[in-house]
Amino acid sequence: MARFGKLLSRPVVISGAVVLTLLVGFGLYWFQPWKLVVDETVNESLPSAAPTAEPSPGTGTDQDSGDQDASATPAPPAEPRTLVSGELISHEHTTTGSVRVVETADGNRILRLENLDTSNGPDLHVWITDAPVIEGRGGWHVFDDGEYVNLGKLKGNKGSQNYELPDTVDLEQLTSVSIWCKRFAVSFGAAELKQA
Structure with a gap:
């Protein structure tokens, strides 16, 4: 009789341990408690437009060819x-x-x-x-x-x-x-x- 009780209790203990493990795993996934102590810092710069070419003072474009003067300098990007x-x-x-x-x-x-x-x-x-x-x-x-x-x-x-x-x-x-x-x-x- 005692041997039967031991056999019966072993599956109960094993199934109880499995259920407990599943509950703990689900709780960790759902609540993610480690995030309470782990910070994630992200610092992105504000996007700006690419600089545009601007002719230098005293220069211009070649009227015959339509090509822009090689001395053109980029203008600073416009602020958002x-x-x-x-x-x-x-x-x-x-x-x-x-x-x-x-x-x-x-x-x-x-x-x-x-x-x-x-x-x-x-x-x-x-x-x-x-x-x-x-x-x-x-x-x-x-x-x-x-x-x-x-x-x-x-x-x-x-x-x-x-x-x-x-x-x-x-x-x-x-x-x-x-x-x-x-x-x-x-x-x-x-x-x-x-x-x-």
Whole structure:
């Protein structure tokens, strides 16, 4: 009888260990707790247009051949123009930094996070949305209620980084930005975008 009890208990122990291992593995995958202590810093420079050739003073183009004078010097690239901007506020996690949308000389629009400092976390994305930016817990979950455009995964939880804005984004309709955790449907931080 005792031998039968030992045989019965061995499969129970093994199956219990397997279930526990699966639960721990799933918990580590889902919550990724190491991200609470590991920062990812990304510092990208603000994109600018390529320099354009500009004739040196006192020179010009050859009227007969149409060739430009060899002494032409490149003009400095045009600075990007800020269209809208805002300051990040904290939601689920303490978040600081600023957001602005700039237009480069070649017409591209870039959403730029500057001096971002937030917590790292699983499945963080940058969203531009039509939701209002509300302080406190009331603002944590509003960004997936209406229209939003996912600009991609957050490149790093610290630093300055650029995200291309699709041509379809209307800055009069989409007036806020959220650092959005897709896994838990919560905003880490957000900014209202206002005309520059």
